[in-house]
Amino acid sequence: MSYIDGISMKESKSLDLYDIQGNVCKGYGRYGFPKARYCFLSFQHTHSAREFLALLIEKITTAETWPVSESSDHHRIKPNSTLNLGFTYSGLKKLGLPERSLKGFPVDFTMGMKARSEILGDTGISAPEHWDDIWQQDNVHAWVAINARDQDAIEFEFNALGDLVTQHPDGVRIMSGIKGPNNTILPYQDASAVFENGLPTAKEHFGFTDGIGNPYFEGCGNSMSRLPGRGKLMRDGSWQPLATGEFVLGHVDEAQEYPPAPEPKLLSRNGTYMVYRKLHENVDTFNGYIDNLAKDFDGSRDLLMAKMSGRWPDNGAPLTLAATDEEKETLDAKMASIELRVSEGDKSALIERKELRRQWVDFTFNDDKSGSRCPVGAHIRRTNTRGSLETEHKAFHRPGALVDRRRLMRRGLPYGGIDEAKSDSAEQGIIFMSIGASIERQFEFVQQQWVNYSNDFKLGNDKDPLIGSHDGKLTDKHIIQGCPIKGAKPPFFCTQMPRFVETRGGDYFFIPSISALRMIAEGLIDPS
Amino acid sequence: MSNIAGKAYAMNVITPIPWWKAIWQHAAFKFVVRFPSNLKGLINLSLIHYARWTIIGRNSFPHLAPSQPKEDLHYSYMMFESNFNGSWDQYIDSFSFAIPEGLDLFWRFNIGYPKSIPLHGFYNYIRFNQIETDHFYNAYPCASSNDVKSATHLYDNLKDFTETSLELSDEDFEQAYNALLLDNQQYLGCMEAGPSLSLKEY
Numbered sequence: 001m002s003y004i005d006g007i008s009m010k011e012s013k014s015l016d017l018y019d020i021q022g023n024v025c026k027g028y029g030r031y032g033f034p035k036a037r038y039c040f041l042s043f044q045h046t047h048s049a050r051e052f053l054a055l056l057i058e059k060i061t062t063a064e065t066w067p068v069s070e071s072s073d074h075h076r077i078k079p080n081s082t083l084n085l086g087f088t089y090s091g092l093k094k095l096g097l098p099e100r101s102l103k104g105f106p107v108d109f110t111m112g113m114k115a116r117s118e119i120l121g122d123t124g125i126s127a128p129e130h131w132d133d134i135w136q137q138d139n140v141h142a143w144v145a146i147n148a149r150d151q152d153a154i155e156f157e158f159n160a161l162g163d164l165v166t167q168h169p170d171g172v173r174i175m176s177g178i179k180g181p182n183n184t185i186l187p188y189q190d191a192s193a194v195f196e197n198g199l200p201t202a203k204e205h206f207g208f209t210d211g212i213g214n215p216y217f218e219g220c221g222n223s224m225s226r227l228p229g230r231g232k233l234m235r236d237g238s239w240q241p242l243a244t245g246e247f248v249l250g251h252v253d254e255a256q257e258y259p260p261a262p263e264p265k266l267l268s269r270n271g272t273y274m275v276y277r278k279l280h281e282n283v284d285t286f287n288g289y290i291d292n293l294a295k296d297f298d299g300s301r302d303l304l305m306a307k308m309s310g311r312w313p314d315n316g317a318p319l320t321l322a323a324t325d326e327e328k329e330t331l332d333a334k335m336a337s338i339e340l341r342v343s344e345g346d347k348s349a350l351i352e353r354k355e356l357r358r359q360w361v362d363f364t365f366n367d368d369k370s371g372s373r374c375p376v377g378a379h380i381r382r383t384n385t386r387g388s389l390e391t392e393h394k395a396f397h398r399p400g401a402l403v404d405r406r407r408l409m410r411r412g413l414p415y416g417g418i419d420e421a422k423s424d425s426a427e428q429g430i431i432f433m434s435i436g437a438s439i440e441r442q443f444e445f446v447q448q449q450w451v452n453y454s455n456d457f458k459l460g461n462d463k464d465p466l467i468g469s470h471d472g473k474l475t476d477k478h479i480i481q482g483c484p485i486k487g488a489k490p491p492f493f494c495t496q497m498p499r500f501v502e503t504r505g506g507d508y509f510f511i512p513s514i515s516a517l518r519m520i521a522e523g524l525i526d527p528s
Numbered sequence: 529m530s531n532i533a534g535k536a537y538a539m540n541v542i543t544p545i546p547w548w549k550a551i552w553q554h555a556a557f558k559f560v561v562r563f564p565s566n567l568k569g570l571i572n573l574s575l576i577h578y579a580r581w582t583i584i585g586r587n588s589f590p591h592l593a594p595s596q597p598k599e600d601l602h603y604s605y606m607m608f609e610s611n612f613n614g615s616w617d618q619y620i621d622s623f624s625f626a627i628p629e630g631l632d633l634f635w636r637f638n639i640g641y642p643k644s645i646p647l648h649g650f651y652n653y654i655r656f657n658q659i660e661t662d663h664f665y666n667a668y669p670c671a672s673s674n675d676v677k678s679a680t681h682l683y684d685n686l687k688d689f690t691e692t693s694l695e696l697s698d699e700d701f702e703q704a705y706n707a708l709l710l711d712n713q714q715y716l717g718c719m720e721a722g723p724s725l726s727l728k729e730y
Contacts, residue, residue, distance in 0.1 A: 118724050255624065257646035370714070395572035396626040405625055441621065448723045455535075455575060455613055458674045460717025475718035482710050490706035491713040 013244065015219035017063040019270045019513045020248060023084040023411055024435055025063035025220050027211065028147040033082060034193035034200035036413050037154045038276070038431065039161070040134060040175045041142040043094040048171025050095060054521040055164055056144075059083045062514060065221045081148035081157045085517070086274050086509030088112060091141030095520055097267075100527040104262025105510070108440040109273060113507045119444055121452040121469035126503040132278065133185065134177030135505040143276060143509050158188065179504070181419035181427050189278065191413035191431045202316065204414045205281045205428045206466070206500070208309050209316030213361055213384050215407040217242040219251075229361030233387050233400040239362070247409055248272050249437055254405050259437040263527035267520075270513030272435055275443045277506035278415070279467070280429040283422045286500045293494055300325050307480045308465040308494070310380030318380070320363040323373035364388070364399075371481035372488075376457050378478075379466045382450045383408070389456060402456070406445055409435040429501070439508055463497075470497040531661045534669020535722035536577065537619065539610045540659040544603035549637035550583050553606065556633055557581065569627035575619065577611040577673040581634055606638055613672040615725045624650055670721055678715035685712055 017025065028036070043049035061082035087095070089110045093102060108116065114128045114135065122128065134140065144161060148154045165172055180186040193200035204210045216222060216230035218241040231239035232254075245253030249261045250269025261268035294301040303325050306312045310319055312328060315335075322328040335356065341349035365381060365388040368374055374381050381388065384407070387399030398404065416428030436442035449456060451464040463470060465478035473496065480492040512520065519525050531538050545553060560566045570579060586601040612619050623631055624644045631644040642649035668676065689708050693701055 255645055255647035257648060260648070376714075390572060390626075391574075392568055392572050395568040397569075397628055401626040402622060405621065441617070445618070449614070449618065453723050454717055455672045455674055455722075458574060458678065458714060458717065460672075460675050460678070461720040461722075462717045475720070477718065479713060479716055481713050484710060484713075486707070488710060490709040491716075 013219040015063075015221070015244065015248070015251075016270060017065065017221055019515055020063040021084050021511050021514070022061035022063045022082055023145065023147075023274075023433075024248060024272055024409075024511060025222070027214060027411055028082055029193055029200070029202075029211070029413060031066060031078075033147040033149055034195075034413075035149070035151055035154050036145060036147045036191040036431075037158055037188050038143060038145050038191065039158070039188040040140045040178075041091075041144060041165075041172050042139045042175050043091060043141045043172055045170045046094060046096045048168050050171075050521050050523060052164060052168040052172045053095070053517065055167075056083075056085065056161075057514065057517050057521060059160075060085060060514065060517070063221060081146055081153040083157065083161075084145045084147075084511070086143045086276075086511040088140055088142070088507050088509060090138065092510065092520075094141050096523060097520070097525050098527055101262045101264070101267055101525055104260075104268075104527070106260060106438065106440065108438075108444060109508050109510065113275070113277070116444065120447050120503070121463075122503045123469060124471060125499060126469060131503070131505040132177060132179045134175050135507070137175075137177070140175060140507060143274075143507075154190075179427060181416060189415060189431060191415040192418060194414055194417060204430055205283050205417050205422060206286050206305075207313045208305070208466075209311060209313065210414075210430075211410060211412065212311070212316050213380065215242055215247070215409055217247050217409075218244045220244075220247075228358060229363065232398065232404045233364065235394070235398065237364075242404060242407060246405065246407060246437055246442075247435060253437060264525065267512070267516050267525055267527075269516075271516055272437055272511050273439050274411075274509045274511050275432070275434040275439060275506070276509060277432040278429065278504040279432050280427075280502045280504045282424040282498070282500055282502065283426075283428065284424040285498050289498060289500075297492060298489060303328070307375055307492075308378060308478060310374045310378035316360060318360060318363055319374040319378070320365065320368060321359050370484045371479075372483035375478070375480050377454060377459050377462050377465065379464055382454075382457070382464050383446055385450070385456075406442055406450075407436070408443055408446060411435060429504070432506075435511070465494060465497060467501045468497070470499050472496050472498045529660060529662055531616070531664065532725050533664040533666035535613045535672045535675075535725075536611050536664075536666050536669075537614065537616065537725065538661045538664045539608070539612070539616070539619070540661065541608040541654055541657045542659055543606050543608070543635065543638040543641070543653075543657045545583070545606050545638045547586050547604045550585065550604040550606075553583060553637045556636075557583075560633070566630065566633070569630055573622055573626060574674050575613045575622060575672070577613070579608070579610040582607045582609075603639065606635070608634075613674070613722070620651060620654060621647070670719055672722065675717070675719050678717065679719075682712055682715040685715075 061079065061084060066078040089105060089112060117123065117128055128135065146154055146157045148157065162174065165174055174187045176185060176187040178186050178189050194203040194205065195201065202209045202211055214230060216227045227241060228239045231241045234240055243254045244251035245259050249259055249271050250265060253259050290301060290304060294304050297304045302313055306319055311317060317331060322331040338349050338353045338356065342353060364386045365374060385403045389402040390396045390399045411433040412431050414430050416426060420426045422428050434443045451467055452469055454460055454462045462477060470476035476497040478494040478497065482489045482491045570576065584605045584607060586604045589599060624647050628644040635641045640653065642653050644650045685708065693704050696704055
């Protein structure tokens with residue numbers, strides 16, 4: 001039994017959560033950690049770097065379950081901050097992994113993100129030569145993430161990390177070269193939830209509510225109440241947890257096999273891969289484009305934004321639930337009335353609220369094949385197709401057969417927007433992080449085939465309206481489909497879309513298990 | 529030599545099959561042709577232009593001249609040909625994810641066939657038996673088969689529209705034009721060069 005979200009539950013599969021790093025199973029933001037700092041290390045001498053690592057391991061946060069309630073008896077086990085660690089391929093080399101183990105890593109990881117820019121659409125202004133200085137070097141060896149409840153805790157932990165680094169001058173250094181606010185160059189990347197009225201929100205800087213539909217996998221330690229809409233869609237409309245091996249190495253995946261992984265097994269088991277990307281948001285360009293287009297659009301500005309993302313910006317409600325301004329008003333009124341009853345202590349309203357909120361995640365596009373509610377090319381319909389690629393009933397093994405092995409476990413936070421006013425040239429955006437057992441099959445496929453291309457949606461070369469690598473050409477467009485009944489409104493075209501989001505850096509990281517970290521630190525990795 | 533031309537990939541796979549099991553395989557093909565609902569999944573995979581399975585009997589290989597040495601083949605062979613859009617991995621993955629039972633039906637009697645799940649056994653089987661393409665010509669390198677289908681629909685509908693809309697008043701034209709857009713909204717994706725499929729740079 002485990003205790004999560006105050007709910008006790010029996011899990012069908014138990015993982016060794018004390019061996020898996022915490023960021024694999026937890027989105028820390030949801031657990032009351034709205035602040036983060038990411039820094040990058042460069043290793044020098046192997047021996048000294050390993051000594052440093054041996055000490056750092058003690059600080060690493062595992063995936064052990066926490067009760068969310070502050071008043072719980074378990075409160076003492078929930079820390080004030082978390083720390084997690086990953087290595088690039090060159091970092092693992094520098095730590096002295098045997099050649100045979102190194103050769104077992106997949107090509108995507110060994111090449112790193114910069115070398116895969118063509119696949120990812122990191123071209124033009126997003127090309128690696130425009131990234132932050134830190135990525136112009138080839139000696140980023142490790143990623144360290146600190147998540148915390150407040151900025152003081154971040155500073156405290158970062159200073160502690162700095163002390164540890166100082167004790168190993170021959171082994172490791174914290175790299176500078178990250179562009180910060182007001183033209184500063186910093187040795188870290190700060191990130192933070194966007195705050196409104198002093199409270200953290202799930203918003204990003206364009207104003208969308210983000211991070212709603214993360215996948216649910218077997219043994220992840222989350223409450224089963226989070227499964228609907230997040231697992232794999234079954235033929236009867238129910239949801240089952242995705243196989244553990246989709247997200248954690250050393251466990252069986254959806255193809256009923258162990259994901260390819262380096263030897264020895266102890267090196268890879270309970271580890272995984274993570275994509276780190278600094279995605280700059282051109283807020284002026286975005287707001288200007290939306291303002292201009294909204295003049296011609298038959299509907300509110302919010303509806304136009306929703307037709308690009310698939311969710312309403314203010315509260316993240318999917319268009320499947322409310323696809324017009326009128327439907328949204330009705331939904332908002334319903335929610336407000338439920339909230340009022342909840343505040344008056346009506347217990348049945350709690351259940352109603354839960355049921356309504358469930359529909360934020362638990363939906364398909366089955367009744368919207370034409371895209372007249374949620375456009376076929378909208379951001380959420382591209383990046384999580386649910387069952388929509390099965391265009392004929394029972395054509396596939398499972399309705400979501402083409403998406404179940406393409407899911408991304410996102411672990412990002414917005415950055416910037418605090419120390420300087422938001423503009424195109426100011427530093428603000430999203431630190432996008434995605435966890436999965438195969439970077440190529442999951443992240444790279446989604447980025448190449450679904451974000452920057454549309455053959456699977458029968459929309460030619462159209463791209464994701466929000467994060468696609470557009471260049472303002474006439475053909476850089478997004479179609480907002482009309483309802484296919486006679487006399488209905490025609491489709492609306494968003495054309496000449498500029499690049500709203502630019503890549504400013506990043507790499508691929510291996511997130512080892514605690515056991516593997518210990519073995520690496522002690523130089524005990526032996527694949528023979 | 530490349531299996532890739534523009535947005536398309538050409539795949540040829542030849543696998544041995546015991547001659548007497550080839551008869552069962554023939555029966556399986558006949559069953560599928562008789563009940564085409566079994567092909568629904570294959571057709572639903574819109575990245576595929578076509579897929580064809582052919583059984584070549586062990587005595588059916590061409591013998592072009594008396595000077596050609598006679599071959600004594602132990603097996604019949606099944607030839608699989610397909611053109612599709614996307615990379616090798618994307619194609620095999622989609623096949624295996626979406627229609628694993630269908631693949632097993634088509635290959636089950638072939639020597640060494642491991643079943644389509646787990647995936648890597650199937651990967652290895654196809655790679656081992658794949659015949660690389662010496663020459664592959666693509667008349668429309670920027671077009672996927674979905675692009676071609678959309679373009680032909682749009683062309684026909686636009687042609688009809690131009691013929692019927694000449695005499696319309698401005699108001700009626702606007703209405704007819706909007707109806708044309710609505711009827712063709714699924715055919716309006718733009719067409720450019722496809723995403724990088726080749727791994728030769730990597």
